[in-house]
Amino acid sequence: MVTNTSEFIKFWSQFSHPIIMLATLLLLFYVLYLGLQLRYIRTSDKQIRKELIEKKNNNRHYQLGALLLNIIVLGNLGGMAITYVNNDKLFFSPHLLVGLTITGLVTTSTSLVPFMQKGNDLARHTHMILNFCVVILFSWQVISGIEIVQKIIENISITQG
Structure with missing residues (x-):
């Protein structure tokens, strides 16, 4: 059972990353x-x-793409921080590795924008390929994240039951 404010925040923070x-x-x-x-x-x-x-x-593509970059980078850091705060360690897992890979791909893809604006087709095609990989990996990441949330809920049920 949640006994104080810090425990309340610690408990509910586990669900903020998956929702975001x-x-x-x-x-x-x-x-x-x-x-x-x-x-x-x-x-x-x-x-x-x-x-x-x-x-x-x-x-809209440029503005929302910039927002997406920030959410992914900060979401990755936030997910790792929440995991560390709640478990006193990070779990070395495919979910962590794929999250870090997505962050690298998104930042690399975004760095190609100035070249694309100058008409560089290689940069444009690379941008599209990297982002296609991001969509596939991020979709898998959500599925594996749902499995992690299910484990958290099971652990909560066991400790309260």
């Missing part, structure tokens, strides 16, 4: 959609291109 990461997955899919719209603009005829440019998907 689930919301981040949804944001990730939306940013992907916007990126695909930008790709479609480059390959469509002038009339369709004009209509799509008016929607300003590029600004």
Whole structure:
């Protein structure tokens, strides 16, 4: 049973990271959609291109992509901090390693933006490949995170039961 404020925070903090990461997955899919719209603009005829440019998907893609970068980096650090605070150690697991890999891929992908703005197609293709890997890994990460949350709930049930 939760006895004081610090125990209350410690207990509920275990669930903040998974909730934020689930919301981040949804944001990730939306940013992907916007990126695909930008790709479609480059390959469509002038009339369709004009209509799509008016929607300003590029600004939303850049802004939400920057937000996504921050959430992923801070979410990774937060997840590790919460795990350490609650267990006095980090668990060396595929979930941790994939989380660190995602952080590296997202930061590398974002660093390509200045080159893409100058028309570098290699940077653009690399950006898309890295982000495709991020989507796959992040989807797996959410599934493995749900398994971790289930273990936490089981441990809570055992200690309270």
